[in-house]
Each structure stands twice: as structure tokens, then as C-alpha cells.
Amino acid sequence: MKVALITGGSRGIGQAMVKEFAGACYSVAFTYNENGAAAESLVTGLGEQAQRALAYQADVRDFAQAQGVVKAVQETLGPIDVLINNAGIRRDRAFHNMDPELWREVIETNLMGPFNYSRAVIGGMIRRGGVILNVASVSGLIGIAGQTNYSASKAGLIGFTKALSREVARFSVRVNAIAPGVIETDMTESLDENARRKLLAHIPMGCPGTPEQVARLALYLAGEDAAYVTGQVFTMDGGLS
Numbered sequence: 001m002k003v004a005l006i007t008g009g010s011r012g013i014g015q016a017m018v019k020e021f022a023g024a025c026y027s028v029a030f031t032y033n034e035n036g037a038a039a040e041s042l043v044t045g046l047g048e049q050a051q052r053a054l055a056y057q058a059d060v061r062d063f064a065q066a067q068g069v070v071k072a073v074q075e076t077l078g079p080i081d082v083l084i085n086n087a088g089i090r091r092d093r094a095f096h097n098m099d100p101e102l103w104r105e106v107i108e109t110n111l112m113g114p115f116n117y118s119r120a121v122i123g124g125m126i127r128r129g130g131v132i133l134n135v136a137s138v139s140g141l142i143g144i145a146g147q148t149n150y151s152a153s154k155a156g157l158i159g160f161t162k163a164l165s166r167e168v169a170r171f172s173v174r175v176n177a178i179a180p181g182v183i184e185t186d187m188t189e190s191l192d193e194n195a196r197r198k199l200l201a202h203i204p205m206g207c208p209g210t211p212e213q214v215a216r217l218a219l220y221l222a223g224e225d226a227a228y229v230t231g232q233v234f235t236m237d238g239g240l241s
Helices: 012-023 036-045 047-052 063-076 100-128 148-171 193-201 211-222
Strands: 003-006 027-032 053-057 082-085 130-135 173-180 233-236
Touching: 003 012, 003 063, 012 027, 012 036, 012 047, 012 082, 012 211, 027 036, 027 063, 036 053, 053 063, 063 100, 082 100, 082 211, 100 130, 100 148, 100 173, 130 148, 130 211, 148 173, 148 233, 173 211, 211 233
Parallel strands: 003 027, 003 082, 027 053, 082 130, 130 173, 173 233
Antiparallel strands: none
8 A cells, every 4th residue: 555645734725635545545644734623633533544544733844844744654554655745835025125043944844945955855755766746826827916935935845846857757756836816715715706706807717726626636646547657747726826
């Protein structure tokens, strides 16, 4: 049974990925930062699959914690075949009002997190092969006003994906990224009708995507059908970009 580790797996896209991979007979481990109740509910909700799902509380910005999580997963479930760097945050603000802490928090979470976990698994993957999948954003491709910190972090993650894919391809390690656009999560559900209408007006398909759609793409990229795919960025944005 293959093993997948997903950061930020207790809600939204990460939660959908945990369910998708567990349903595809992966042993799944995921990290969460604060919401332990949501993490416990997710594991319990998997029912018969729960014996193959483990949750770890960790701050992805912490290098030592990343090493510890990876070691614990390997000792409990076995070698990690798939790493999905999904954990990320947004702290939107006009650039002229953005203080250094808002910039630093986003960059450290969205870029240091993938570095920490990729660095923790890469030694084992070089020996055995494996898949690293990074969840970027359309914001990192086109830039979005008010998101200079977020756009910069996700553009950096795309560069990270392309460079690392070249470095480890000869070891049968594949590295790809998904760049979602507007996805139906807590953020979009909380918008008032006027704000939602304005948001959807920018999307040619006229609707948001779903976390499950992103999760299904992730499962494809992790599998044998994508064995010749590496260094790519897959945009899921309904035509927004």
C-alpha cells in the first residue's frame, strides 16, 4: 500500500485530497496547524479507511517539526511515496499598507513549508522514487492586486517546482504543481451575493471549481498514468488566467 503525506489536510482542498487518496487505497498522513477537532473529525469520518489515516499537528514553517513528522510517518506507515505540499495562507492587503510581518508570514508558510517537507522526504525518494506535488495558485501566474505577498510566494513555489523537477528526474522522482483559481471553500461560501457575483464575473466558465476536482487531479498526477509528467504546472481556474 502506498503512503501519501499531505500538509494542511484538515480543511478545504487538503481535506478533499485526504479523502481522495484514502479512497484510492493509500495510507494517508496529514498535518494541521490549529484545528484539532476538524482533523479528528476527518479521520473518524473516513470510517473503515480511518486505520490508514493519521493526523499530526505541526507548523509547516518549522524545519525540525517537518523532520519529526516525516520520521513518524515512515515509522508508522512506511516510506512516503507521495508528498503534497498543500498548506498555505493568504494575508491580503494593498502593498503600500503591507507591514513586514504580513509579508514574512505568507512567504514563510507558502515557501518555507514546501522546502521543509520536500527536504525531509527527498533523501528517501532519491533512493526509491516518488512524487512531490505542490499546490500553487493562479495568483502566482498572473498576479492579483492586493496579493503581492501571496502572488510572490506562489510564483516562487512554481519556480521551486520546475527547478527541483530537473534536479531529481534522473532518480525517478517527479515534481509537479497545481495552480487552482477560485475554488469553492469557506472563503467563497462566506461572501455576500454581490461580492460573489463580481468574483464569478471574472471567470469565463462562470463558476468556482471544487476541492474534489483539485483532489482528483492530484490523484492522477501521483499515479502511474502520469509517470512521464514532471516539471509541469496544471492550471484549474475555469479560464480565469
